[in-house]
Amino acid sequence: MNLKLTETLTTAGFTKSQSDHSVYTKITPQGVTIIMVYVDDLVLTGGDLDEIERIKRLLDLRFKIKDLGDLKYFLGMEVARSSKEIHICQRKYALYIFKDFGYLYCKPVSTHMDYTCTSKLSRDSGIALPDRTPYRQLVGRLLYLTNTRPNIAYAVGQLSQFIDCPTDEHMRAAFRVLKYLKGCSSIGVFFSADNDLKLTGFADADWATCADTRKSITGHCFYLGSSLISWKSKKQSVVARSSFEAEYRALALATCQAQ
Secondary structure: OHHHHHHHHHHOOOEEOOOOOOEEEEEEOOEEEEEEEEOOEEEEEEOOHHHHHHHHHHHHHHHOOOOOOOOOEEOOEEEEEOOOEEEEEOHHHHHHHHHHOOOOOOOOOOOOOOOOOHHHOOOOOOOEOOOOHHHHHHHHHHHHHOOOOHHHHHHHHHHHHHOOOOEHHHHHHHHHHHHHHHOOOOOOEEEEOOOOOOEEEEEEEEOOOOOOOOOOEEEEEEEEOOEEEEEEEEEOOOOOOOHHHHHHHHHHHHHHHHO
């Protein structure tokens, strides 16, 4: 079906994205039309409503599709729209995590990490877990939450370093992220309708943060107008010999992302 879908969209004038093969775009004088594909689910968006209706009729003719109307829920993400903004969150997905790990009725905390100890976590911290699977499952699900929760990206990045050697201290740090999310599970990202489309970026680095390798952590985020559209927290690939070098590498990575 994927081959047939690609042929259908290509024939209709859509171009497959080179960076993401599940995204198809078509530019007309009336605007841009975008189609996102996941298995047998499709999301259509764009400014040319006539083109959207035309491609829906074509897809229905070829595949007998079902039109579910305005986007409200997709791949664990909840979408709420108004005339002023679009809000995307993963509240329901987070509730599933709380339930699966027994934290549905836990007491929330105000921060996603204990800054006195989480930043000092290492591979030798604590006692090794006899079963590594729950830790790996939890970190994997938290990683997916960072799609709409940039504020936990740093903490989850730290926890993901210990996938192969989790300990009880690493697990407690992961559970603290759950406690934090319990108090603000509905928070997500906003995309304002009133936007000047000006791209603004910020970059920073935390020098020699990793206790095991002494590598620095790079962080950057980009706004389109007032809307946050891109963010990352990642350990640098080499050991920086000064805070200046760490900052310079963070800026270079952010510049590549801006381009």
